[in-house]
Amino acid sequence: MSIILDHVNYIYSKGTSDEVKALDDVSFEIPDGDFLGLIGHTGSGKSTLVQHLDGLLKASSGSIYFNGEDIYDRDYDMKALRGKVGLVFQYPEHQLFEEDVFKDVCFGPKNLGLSQKDTELAAYRALKDVKLPDELFYVSPFELSGGQKRRVALAGVLAMKPEVLVLDEPTAGLDPEGRNEILGLIKELHDKQGITIVLVSHSMDDVAEYADHIVVMDKGKVFMNGTPKEIFSHASKLETIGLSAPGVTYIMRRLKRAGFDVDTTAITVKEAADSIIRAVNHA
Amino acid sequence: MLREITLGQYYQAESRLHRLDPRVKLAGTLIFIISLFISQKVACYAVATVFLICMIRLSKVPFGYMIKGMKAIAFIMLLTVAFNLFLTSGEKLVSFWVFTITKEGLKLAIFTAVRLAYLILGSTLMTLTTTPNDLTDGMEKGLGFLRLFRLPVHEIAMMMSIALRFIPILMEETDKIIKAQQARGADFESGGIIKRSKALVPILVPLFVSAFRRANDLAMAMEARCYHGGEGRTKMKPLIYKAWDIRAYIILACYLSLVILTAVISPI
Amino acid sequence: MSIVETHNLSFDYIRRDEEGNVSSINRALNDVELAVEKGEFIAILGGNGSGKSTLAKHINAILYPTEGYVMVDGKKTSEEENILSIRQKAGMVFQNPDNQIIGSIVEEDVGFGPENMGVETKGIWERVEESLKTLGMWEYRKHSPMRLSGGQKQRVAIAGVVAMHPECIIMDEPTAMLDPAGRKDVIRAARALNDVEHITIILITHYMEEVIYANRVFVMEKGEIRMTGTPREIFSRLEELEELRLTVPQTTKLAAELKKRGLKEIPDGILTDEELIQSLCRSYLTM
Incomplete structure (x- = not known):
């Protein structure tokens, strides 16, 4: 059970003068239950890549296997795939359209052909999962605050009961508390419901904190692929493509050079604090 | 596309x-x-x-x-x-x-x-x-005589140039909304005329909301830059x-x- | 004299139903007192819905006070005849770069403000050149804004304001929709305008790393100013900030965590890596 990308290429405006190779021989695996952080610059191909995962864009060449089946097979059920791989776009609240929150969340499961009862049950569960207060279920989505709208939009995808949830910068434009709420929700979905997560993010700190696995994209290619610790131990390599390691990693390196016996692979505030305390107490 | x-x-x-x-x-x-x-x-x-x-x-x-x-x-x-x-x-x-x-x-x-x-x-x-701005200026000056008939020439010209500038942005937006709704299982390609036109609602509503939000933002941005109609306005490219x-x-x-x-x- | 001053400023968003009767009143600003001196770099922090954008729109005379007043360079925003001069003196940059660029090529957009002010043609060109060069966008003058990156678009928008020769620029979450590279670009530009051109900057944001360079920080919640102080003073009040839906930069957070766990010598409100490393070396490095 996993997603495998096998030599995927994608070319925009093929055959014209502004032909762009958006994905260039991309191969990697997203194992079942993974929490994948997908990082890279604007224009590195991240957004193009995630649109391949649920078949919105079709690779120019190469294959994608979902649970062992080639999604480009002629008889593959694309609609079912879109239910299994839930894609949450950037600023997903801009796609809300129904007259009330509940109806909007029903849109996805209804499209999948669920019965009225199952649709409503799925929508209810999803709204509960994103912790939207009950009294907001039947108000217009346009009346909600920014953070609430974002959660409703997330529920709209969750209601389709996806096995994989792909989120393109889900925290963009939110305040720090709103960011924590959304990331916390995503972590809960991963930990408690076992949903595989693909998180596209610009924030190294967030990826370091939440992801188990990181893929770094650059110019449409997979630039690096590994665990957060592996990736961020190559800070200078990341810097060559304009990215960086989390801030604390740099602090740890400088402390090490200054003579502290600290762990330079620390990538979160907690790990860094643990290691510094240990180093200080030891000495 | x-x-x-x-x-x-x-x-x-x-x-x-x-x-x-x-x-x-x-x-x-x-x-x-x-x-x-x-x-x-x-x-x-x-x-x-x-x-x-x-x-x-x-x-x-x-x-x-x-x-x-x-x-x-x-x-x-x-x-x-x-x-x-x-x-x-x-x-x-x-x-x-x-x-x-x-x-x-x-x-x-x-x-x-x-x-x-x-x-x-x-x-x-x-x-x-x-450029839309040139076009606006051209219309404004070329059709300036219509002002004698109380036609708001400057305003119409400005409106046209803004519309032209927003076409590509709204196109991109439409593209994005279509994809996002497809990701939620929406189907725009099958069914009869009634089903298909119904399927447009999830695209049109967000598009209108977005267009209004943008219009509101733009109006504010124009006001903030001292826009107050054609009166007393000078030209960068006369x-x-x-x-x-x-x-x-x-x-x-x-x-x-x-x-x-x-x-x-x-x-x- | 203060360039921007508010006294007793309150503002209600009034919603009306179809018949025009008031259906709800929402107090967005409550009794805000603010005084910004010429040449200062001010940051206004606050979570979503804290009223910080509403405040910004008052300074630019886009919204008018329900109670109290706002003065820009000694002129009240509520008086009709002051509006144009206030908008010229206190320019404004908005959040969404796509929705504030009016021209279809960069130079035309930058010229829009001066055109509205009635600057003569030669003067407009001088201002456009000067402000595009200041923002490092001169080589893009003939480009369509559509093809620029978010950070570049935002710099064009700032150039458009700079061309109006303002004394103060209010930036309403200018980095909220940008990637990290674009965010750095915009903040660097804001600091340069303050340092080199001595333009007063009022930066509204919820990215904490961006306020480190401010002279003073105001923290807003529910339409009121809850905290005031230097970045260091504000960042040393971590718990209070978290209650206001905010946080501190990672370095400050790490320093606070270390202090909580027994390293008492670390001072409050650490802002940079350098400060943290030096204080650790000074107090805890045994050689």
Whole structure:
């Protein structure tokens, strides 16, 4: 059970003068239950890549296997795939359209052909999962605050009961508390419901904190692929493509050079604090 | 795919046509359109074709780029052609099921198609070589006399230029919304007309909401930069006719005379 | 004299139903007192819905106070005849770069403000050149804004304001929709305008790393100013900030965590890596 990308290429405006190779021989695996952080610059191909995962864009060449089946097979059920791989776009609240929150969340499961009862049950569960207060279920989505709208939009995808949830910068434009709420929700979905997560993010700190696995994209290619610790131990390599390691990693390196016996692979505030305390107490 | 529409967009290049005064280009487009309606003689269309080709070459806009923009309106063209083809009475050529194609219908359909295509190419050429701001200025100054009839010329011109600027942004937005709704299992490709038009609601509502939000933002941004209508406004690029603009008017006059002359003397 | 001053400023968003009767009143600003001196770099922090954008729109005379007043360079925003001069003196940059660029090529957009002010043609060109060069966007003057990156678009928008020769620029979450590279670009530009051109900057944001360079920070919640102080003073009040839906930069967070766990010598409100490393070396490095 996993997603495998096998030599995927994608070319925009093929055959014209502004032909762009958006994905260039991309191969990697997203194992079942993974929490994948997908990082890279604007224009590195991240957004193009995630649109391949649920078949919105079709690779120019190469294959994608979902649970062992080639999604480009002629008889593959694309609609079912879109239910299994839930894609949450950037600023997903801009796609809300129904007259009330509940109806909007029903849109996805209804499209999948669920019965009225199952649709409503799925929508209810999803709204509960994103912790939207009950009294907001039947108000217009346009009346909600920014953070609430974002959660409703997330529920709209969750209601389709996806096995994989792909989120393109889900925290963009939110305040720090709103960011924590959304990331916390995503972590809960991963930990408690076992949903595989693909998180596209610009924030190294967030990826370091939440992801188990990181893929770094650059110019449409997979630039690096590994665990957060592996990736961020190559800070200078990341810097060559304009990215960086989390801030604390740099602090740890400088402390090490200054003579502290600290762990330079620390990538979160907690790990860094643990290691510094240990180093200080030891000495 | 929606992003490919070039209708009404500006194409950056250094050409004689780009540098012309927008008033000349407006007048030129008008004259070109008039010339298409003067006569249905083949010779007239030949003259128009030569003129159009020359202008496109002069503009340095790749022809392929212009054609790409036509795709969007291919449907309207097909529809018009079909109407002319099937609904004109006259000498019967072919007939199948309820459709009958007549000689007159065929002729009319071809003319309509050519006329429509030229009309669009001509006006696209103007917008491709003129920035919306220039276009606004040109309209404002060229049509300034209409203010005497209490027409808000500046406001209309400003509105047009903003509309042109927002077309590509809204296109991109539509593309994004369609994809996002597809990701939620929406199906825009199957079912009858009623089902399909119902399927448009999840696209149109967010699109309208977004358009209004953008309009509101833009209005605020314009106000914040001291915009208060056309009164007391100066111009960064004031319109002053140069030698080439005068030459262009003369060329336009010659072209129009040529078309009229052809219409009178040509047998076909 | 203060360039921007508010006194007793309150503002209600009033919603009306179809018949025009008031259906709800929402207090967005409550009794805000603010005084910004010429040449200062001010940051206004606050979570979503804290009223910070509403405040910004008051300074630019886009919204008018329900109670109290706002003065820009000694002129009240509520008086009709002051509006244009206030908007010229206190320019504004908005969040969404796509929705504030009016021109279809960069130079035309930058010229829009001066055109509205009635600057003569030659003057407009001088201002456009000067402000595009200041923002490092001169080589893009003939480009369509559509093809620029988010950070570049935002710099064009700032250039458009700079061309109006303002004394103060209010930036309403200018980085919220940008990637990290674009965010750095915009903040660097804001600091340069303050340092070199001595333009007063009022930066509204919820990215904490961006306020480190401010002279003073105001923290807003529910339409009120809850905290005021230097970045260091504000960042040393971590718990209070978290209650206001905010946080501190990672370095400050790490320093606070270390202090909580027994390293008492670390001072409050650490702002940079350098400060943290030095204080650790000074107090805890045994050689």
